[in-house]
Amino acid sequence: MVQASSTRALITRWLGSRTEGSRLDPTFLARLGYRFEAIAGLALRLYGPRLDDPDAFILRVADLLATAHASRPPELRAGDAARERRVAQGEGPWYLEPGLAAYMAYLDRFAGNFRGFRERIPHLERLGVRIVHLMPFFPCPAGNNDGGYAVSDYLGVDARLGTVAELAETARELHRRGMYLAADLVLNHCSDEHPWALAARRGERRYRDYFHVFSDGAAAERFGRAMPEVFPETAPGNFTFVPEMDAWVMTVFHRFQWDLDWSNPEVFIEMLGILLELANRGIDILRLDAVPYLWKREGTECRNLDEAHDIVRLLKACADVAAPGLAFLAEAIVQPSEIVRYLDSGSVEECQLAYHASLMVLLWDALATGKTAVLSHSFGEETRLAPGTGWISYARCHDDIGLGYDEEKILRAGFTPRAHRRFLLDFYSGRYPGSFARGRLFMEDPRSGDARISGTCASLCGLEKALEEGDEAAADLAVKRIVLLHGLAASLTGIPLVYSGDELGLPNDFSWLDDPALADDNRWMHRPRLDPEALARSEVEGTIESRILGGVARILRLRKDIPAFAPDAPFEILHPGDEHLVLCLRSPKAGAAGTRILVAANFTAGNRSLRLPQVLSGLGVPSRDLLAGGDAPSCLDFASGRIVLGPYALAWIELAGPGRTDGA
Numbered sequence: 149m150v151q152a153s154s155t156r157a158l159i160t161r162w163l164g165s166r167t168e169g170s171r172l173d174p175t176f177l178a179r180l181g182y183r184f185e186a187i188a189g190l191a192l193r194l195y196g197p198r199l200d201d202p203d204a205f206i207l208r209v210a211d212l213l214a215t216a217h218a219s220r221p222p223e224l225r226a227g228d229a230a231r232e233r234r235v236a237q238g239e240g241p242w243y244l245e246p247g248l249a250a251y252m253a254y255l256d257r258f259a260g261n262f263r264g265f266r267e268r269i270p271h272l273e274r275l276g277v278r279i280v281h282l283m284p285f286f287p288c289p290a291g292n293n294d295g296g297y298a299v300s301d302y303l304g305v306d307a308r309l310g311t312v313a314e315l316a317e318t319a320r321e322l323h324r325r326g327m328y329l330a331a332d333l334v335l336n337h338c339s340d341e342h343p344w345a346l347a348a349r350r351g352e353r354r355y356r357d358y359f360h361v362f363s364d365g366a367a368a369e370r371f372g373r374a375m376p377e378v379f380p381e382t383a384p385g386n387f388t389f390v391p392e393m394d395a396w397v398m399t400v401f402h403r404f405q406w407d408l409d410w411s412n413p414e415v416f417i418e419m420l421g422i423l424l425e426l427a428n429r430g431i432d433i434l435r436l437d438a439v440p441y442l443w444k445r446e447g448t449e450c451r452n453l454d455e456a457h458d459i460v461r462l463l464k465a466c467a468d469v470a471a472p473g474l475a476f477l478a479e480a481i482v483q484p485s486e487i488v489r490y491l492d493s494g495s496v497e498e499c500q501l502a503y504h505a506s507l508m509v510l511l512w513d514a515l516a517t518g519k520t521a522v523l524s525h526s527f528g529e530e531t532r533l534a535p536g537t538g539w540i541s542y543a544r545c546h547d548d549i550g551l552g553y554d555e556e557k558i559l560r561a562g563f564t565p566r567a568h569r570r571f572l573l574d575f576y577s578g579r580y581p582g583s584f585a586r587g588r589l590f591m592e593d594p595r596s597g598d599a600r601i602s603g604t605c606a607s608l609c610g611l612e613k614a615l616e617e618g619d620e621a622a623a624d625l626a627v628k629r630i631v632l633l634h635g636l637a638a639s640l641t642g643i644p645l646v647y648s649g650d651e652l653g654l655p656n657d658f659s660w661l662d663d664p665a666l667a668d669d670n671r672w673m674h675r676p677r678l679d680p681e682a683l684a685r686s687e688v689e690g691t692i693e694s695r696i697l698g699g700v701a702r703i704l705r706l707r708k709d710i711p712a713f714a715p716d717a718p719f720e721i722l723h724p725g726d727e728h729l730v731l732c733l734r735s736p737k738a739g740a741a742g743t744r745i746l747v748a749a750n751f752t753a754g755n756r757s758l759r760l761p762q763v764l765s766g767l768g769v770p771s772r773d774l775l776a777g778g779d780a781p782s783c784l785d786f787a788s789g790r791i792v793l794g795p796y797a798l799a800w801i802e803l804a805g806p807g808r809t810d811g812a
């Protein structure tokens with residue numbers, strides 16, 4: 149281990165080795181000095197045993213940081229400084245700025261390409277989102293490439309979508325409008341057509357070592373024994389036999405996605421260089437794809453291992469030196485207690501944002517059952533976060549909905565876990581009698597009976613069925629459900645995220661079945677193209693599209709100016725004694741001005757009434773419903789203190805007067 153004193157010696161040695169030593173940017177040097185010990189410590193912990201010359205490795209990392217910082221465009225450096233200033237002045241990190249909302253889209257499906265994207269920005273502004281996640285836009289193999297998550301060149305741009313220059317220009321354009329760009333770093337695996345994989349196939353030792361390769365099939369089998377399968381139906385097993393190499397390569401996702409061996413320090417150096425270069429193109433948030441899978445150890449599930457966390461810490465410490473404006477978003481769709489570990493990481497930071505996968509599942513649970521016990525009892529416990537971190541709260545994304553929550557919570561809510569799971573799968577695949585949903589099962593595993601759920605928000609909420617049956621009342625309820633889910637994502641905690649097409653209520657898209665490259669992956673049913681006609685209809689008052697877009701936009705607009713809805717403002721779930729309602733008390737952060745808000749949601753198609761003084765005893769006096777007048781209205785009667793929530797209504801009741809002062 150390098151000790152503190154030798155750390156200083158090492159940094160001095162490094163400065164001496166740089167010809168431009170004296171010309172290095174002082175801010176850069178200050179940042180490097182501040183992080184150097186953490187970087188050296190993590191690098192040695194991860195790679196020490198594999199390094200002949202640990203000092204040389206650490207100096208290489210420092211070199212990379214210096215080079216990346218030197219080529220960081222001036223406007224991005226100015227942005228870094230502004231973001232650091234915010235924090236220094238006590239305004240908190242930029243990505244937790246109150247009012248931010250996010251949108252995610254496949255560039256081709258949303259706008260054709262980077263050039264078309266520019267013309268779609270007004271749509272995003274109308275919706276009220278300021279963070280845009282453009283999903284993988286990198287070169288990838290033709291045919292099945294897992295929606296671009298099989299990357300063949302991390303620093304290129306898929307020619308069908310545009311050029312590297314257009315990517316940087318898109319980032320600049322977004323920044324000019326006060327918006328931010330999020331993009332993927334697909335760091336667990338690359339495509340089997342990536343030059344590293346091609347070189348490994350040719351037998352180049354250096355590159356073979358970039359992957360987990362087993363010449364002995366039995367050894368691979370042993371290694372994988374405890375590893376779960378991500379796509380059991382279409383990509384069973386965790387290894388693929390590669391004839392040219394006469395060996396088994398680890399492929400946890402698809403056979404064309406080769407897992408990188410992050411225990412190899414050269415893989416770390418490669419990925420760090422890529423990360424810093426992407427940051428220099430103006431990306432503000434890097435979504436760390438499949439981050440739980442980074443480290444593998446025989447005999448384990450090869451998920452959520454401590455080393456995976458150390459890798460993220462090391463990457464973040466490095467990014468903080470060369471591109472300190474950059475935030476990491478953890479894509480860790482794992483158990484709630486494991487997700488928070490990517491955020492709450494002790495003294496060295498890890499990710500700043502993470503998908504609130506548990507909230508997402510809990511919302512769908514409540515919608516199917518019409519009961520909120522599982523949500524109300526689980527949500528709070530899993531959601532306490534470290535300062536400076538926040539959730540991305542969402543109803544749908546491009547992936548399936550997995551039902552991976554703790555069985556104990558289901559039991560506590562009075563359900564039998566197995567039967568409950570079966571019910572949810574039947575409900576959302578439309579098999580359950582009376583179900584309004586039109587989804588499909590994804591990755592059904594006949595051995596375990598497990599499956600996940602595919603379908604767009606609208607189709608799962610009943611819009612597809614209602615329109616097909618020409619049932620206006622049912623369509624009306626479906627619209628309310630869609631707005632309710634987005635409204636809760638916008639007001640329970642975190643930063644709300646809208647998945648492209650959901651703001652227009654786009655139904656399942658069955659064209660995926662006609663494309664052989666997509667046909668075995670039904671997640672494509674909920675990745676519709678942004679239909680220009682639906683977009684046009686959204687501008688016509690009274691249409692379904694305008695009601696959904698209008699409803700969601702209104703919620704995002706109103707939320708923007710409510711301090712209690714800052715992403716990291718406190719919340720508390722209240723238990724109203726009505727199993728069909730969710731009640732959540734939001735308070736402005738300590739020291740911030742603003743009133744408390746009671747978020748109230750009805751998960752049934754009927755009216756529910758509630759006596760507020762009872763649930764609010766001592767918490768404050770209801771003054772008005774900030775959402776009143778919307779699509780699913782509530783009715784607040786001051787005299788009696790009673791609120792009537794209409795079908796699937798959401799209310800934001802502002803509280804005045806006496807109340808507890810925690811957080812306020």
Ligand code: OTU
Pocket residue numbers: 294295297334378401437438439440479480481482546547548
């Ligand atoms: C991610 O999802 C992406 O979001 C998917 O679109 C990709 O197919 C996949 O990675 C491979 O790149 O299993 O069902 O805990 O759950 O990484 C989706 C994280 C997935 C995994 C997640 C993965």
